[in-house]
Amino acid sequence: AINGQRLWDSLMEMAKIGATPKGGVCRLALTDLDKQGRDLFVQWAKDAGCSIGIDRMGNVFARRSGRDDSLAPVVTGSHADSQPTGGRFDGIYGVLGGLEVIRTLNDHGVETDRPIEVVIWTNEEGSRFAPAMVASGVFAGVFSLDYGLSRADVDGKTMGEELQRIGYAGDLPMGKPIHAAFELHIEQGPILENEGITIGVVTAAQGQRWYEVVLTGQESHAGPTPMPSRRDALLGAARCIDLVNRIGLAHAPLACATVGMVQVHPNSRNVIPGRVFFTVDIRHPDDAVLAQMDREVRDGIAKIASELKLETTKLEQIFYYAPVPFDAACVDSVREGAKRFGYSHRDIVSGAGHDACYLAKVAPTAMVFVPCIGGISHNEIEDATPEWIEAGANVLLHAMLGRASR
Amino acid sequence: AINGQRLWDSLMEMAKIGATPKGGVCRLALTDLDKQGRDLFVQWAKDAGCSIGIDRMGNVFARRSGRDDSLAPVVTGSHADSQPTGGRFDGIYGVLGGLEVIRTLNDHGVETDRPIEVVIWTNEEGSRFAPAMVASGVFAGVFSLDYGLSRADVDGKTMGEELQRIGYAGDLPMGKPIHAAFELHIEQGPILENEGITIGVVTAAQGQRWYEVVLTGQESHAGPTPMPSRRDALLGAARCIDLVNRIGLAHAPLACATVGMVQVHPNSRNVIPGRVFFTVDIRHPDDAVLAQMDREVRDGIAKIASELKLETTKLEQIFYYAPVPFDAACVDSVREGAKRFGYSHRDIVSGAGHDACYLAKVAPTAMVFVPCIGGISHNEIEDATPEWIEAGANVLLHAMLGRASR
Ligand SMILES: NC(=O)NCCC(=O)O
Ligand SMILES: NC(=O)NCCC(=O)O
Secondary structure, X not given: XXXXXXXXXXXXXXXXXXXXXXXXXXXXXXXXXXXXXXXXXXXXXXXXXXEEEEEOOOOEEEEEOOOOOOOOOEEEXXXXXXXXXXXXXXXXXHHHHHHHHHHHHHHOOOOXXXXXXXXXXOXXXXXXXXXXXXXXXXXXXXXXXXXXXXXXXXXXXXXXXXXHHHOOOOOEOOOOOOOEEEEEEEOOOOXXXXXXXXXXXXXXXXXXXXXXXXXXXXXXXXXXXXXXHXXXXXXXXXXXXXXHXXXXXXXXXXXXXXXXXXXXXXXXXXXXXXXXXXXXXXXXXXXXXXXXXXXXXXHHHHHHHHHOOOEEEEEEEEEEEOOEEOOHHHHHHXXXXXXXXXXXXXXXXXXXXXXXXXXXXOOOEEEEEEOOHHXXXXXXXXXXXXXXXXXXXXXXXXXXXXXXXX | OOOXXXXXXXXXXXXXXXXXXXXXXXXXXXXXXXXXHHHHHHHHHXXXXXXXXXXXXXXXXXXXXXXXXXXXXXXXXXXXXXOOOEOOOOOHHHHHHHHHHHHHHHHOOOOOOOOEEEEXXXXXXXXXXXXXXXXXXXXXXXXXXXXXXXXXXXXXXXXXXXXXXXXXXXXXXXXXXXXXXXXXXXXXXXXXXXXXXXXXXXXXXXXXXXXXXXXXXXXXXXXXXXXXXOOOHHHHHHHHHHHHHHHHHHOOOOOEEEOOOEEEEXXXXXXXXXXXXXXXXXXXXXHHHHHHHHHHHHHHHXXXXXXXXXXXXXXXXXXXXXXXXXOXXXXXXXXXXXHHHOOOEEEEEEOOOXXXXXXXXXXXXXXXXXXXXXXXXXXXXXXXXXXXHHHHHXXXXXXXXXXXXX
16 A cells, blocks of 8 residues: 555645645646656656656656566656646646655565556646647657647747756657556546545546637727627627537536637727637537537537628637547456455546546556545645545556556 | 828828837837837927926926916827727827927917917826826826826736836826817717718717626636536626627617626636636716616626626726716817818717816817728727828817917
């Protein structure tokens, strides 16, 4: 069994980097704070006897040798970046949970046949740089390296530049054989807590599509411009936000549909907005329903634009993956782990995207979920109990050990 | 008659300061560019023999002495600041039109009994610092000096600080006797151009109310958070934007209702927005209807917030003035000027607010409008013909001369 107190202390120590007033974390990808978080992990991993490798997307691999170092490793890990107003567990729990597995193996002098690696995947959140999971996506061959390095933030800074700047532009090539991969994460939704269950055995992740939309009308004075002659891009965006919500509700209970980001131009109180950029995020565990939602979004936006005499200057799907089934054997390893420790558990589908979704394309992969309080994540008040945190890492330890022999 | 070419050339020279790619101007209040524009005007006014005074709100008074300098002056002027994507005429036409009046009097060696003053009123647009017309408002006693100097932009910089920084924090006290005031401006709406009329004799300005609204919900993950349990502040804001538009249409043709500015928090693609700030601007020439619209805005926002389980963290009216009737004698002077030059003219109500609206509280005041192309203003493509520009300044000259004797 792992050392729950040590894991908790490490999480709280890491949470100081980018700590926010309301108890959360702001550690956006490839900022100075992200670098500090990476540096701390690298130090801890070295202290635990690991060697460190960094690939060209800045993914950090902390490796504990196996008896036969030529064998493909068993991999775990998650991300160290956060949302602008994120929590202390989203991502970093999967990284430090992996480190705790290594520390525990060290405590007990356990050798494994295969090497074990704990990975920080760069820019999982997709908040500073869209889309999400871009670096695990490049690792898995879903995106090209050029695509990954050229993702830009709102100021036009690219991931490639920022990796150089913070000293995490590594030289390892992208991708390598992985024997099995596991990712430990908080659920980020309400199901486990509502049902009083400690471990989510993640069998699949729902599919998602992200869009960027720009509606263009005509900037004009808010006073002397008669209502009927206006071409108000913000009115159009507002109706699209309502549309997206209605599409999500129409496909409830499983669908999600969200507009999270809006930029209004020129954003002046007495100017009818001439241009509005906004994002759309739709999700469903059934790819056919997701495709139906896609059509509804496209048709609905076109209709709104035409009614308001706006141009749809951009309506681009910038991110898509079909629902991801995890590997049956890896899922079993997770379930066995929960049983062995006597934790209550249930199968669950992930509502969020995770680096494991892309790893699943190149290696047998599964995930371990633990509850989070109120089902709330992507919020500074995100929280979890020390018992859940300990339980998840125990299941991870067991699942990894089960796959670490020859 | 004034020199139309000289006036046009001065306008085009000034338009280089803050020129934008699409042929407009970005000269936000109290920026370095605003300072450059002011400096150029001050130089031109000095070259025309004027003395310069600056009051504590940074209003710049260029004075041409009269035969009896103890008499209250006849005043004209407007503003030199612009919208973020503004045009080459909005405001500055009234300033340089006034300067052209003085240059014309100089050309012909005309002495007036009363001094004549051309004023730049600080921060008329209300874009960088809300509300609009704040410095003419302090001059007219509508706002206190403390209130004016403490208006802050989105970065928290105050007008007081920025006036100091650009060297336009003057020491003249606020307010003084004015014999009569005229403001020359483009219409910023479509009426004159549609009817093929050159001069608008402005009899009144419609009333307006501005609001700041903050809706608060709960930030949460866009993936695993079920639709029914969401408290999406952006969905609430979107419905409010639609509401404001419907209120404007319901009171058409005279009403206007606009949301021009939105700030989403945390503005991340995969986070359900927890907090949204937006502004509302409603206008009507009848104060009773404006009050009715105010009730509809307040009730509508409260209803939307309650339906979506959002908190209305802020709903504050930050700016209000009742419809402004201009002075009958000054209006007559404008009408006489148009007649004298044989310009087509009609009475018109201003849809925009102008510094003249506040001056009207402390002095007999009226305005001269000329058309603008397509009725478009607060847009880089704002435009006007040299003929209109010349005609408006001729009417201003005549109206001012008519009031400049003892
Ligand atoms: N786990 C997580 O928050 N991932 C971000 C990508 C997504 O929005 O699903
Ligand atoms: N003239 C003008 O654009 N004034 C700005 C204040 C308003 O929005 O009415």
